[in-house]
Amino acid sequence: MAWITLVVAGIFEIGWAIGLKYSQGFTRPLPTTLTILSMIISMGLLGMAARTLPVGTAYAVWTGIGAIGTALLGIYLFEEPATTARLVCLVLIAAGIVGLKIVTPT
Template structure:
């Protein structure tokens, strides 16, 4: 259950990171409200997951899921470059997330 919460927390991090783009500097109410709600939900779920998972593993996985998801959505939604170097780097982060999952009891 902790791993599922951690994954959802990471996905919520993707949501608020992408949401920041739509807030236009927190000048738009609904995008700002949804972004702030995603921030709170993400951190709360991370905290709950940390009750039973190591802090280093939890934080690294949370940030990794957020980074990979945000970068992929940046490519898809905002036409950011999808260079070989970027894709390879995202694959390495993903490999690190999988490695942490496999190495954590």
């Protein structure tokens, strides 16, 4: 259950990272509110997952999910570059997440 909680926390991390762009420096009320709400949910779920999982693993996986999702949405939503090198680096982050899942006892 901790791993599922951690994945959901990572999804909310993506939400707040993308929300930062839409809030335009916290000047737009609705995107700002949704961004802050995503931050609170994401951190709360990370804290719940860290009760069971090693904190280093939980944090690394959480940030990895956030980094991959935010980069991919940046490519899709904001036409950021999708270079081969960038995509390979995202695959390496994903491999690290999978590796941590495999070697972390639960």
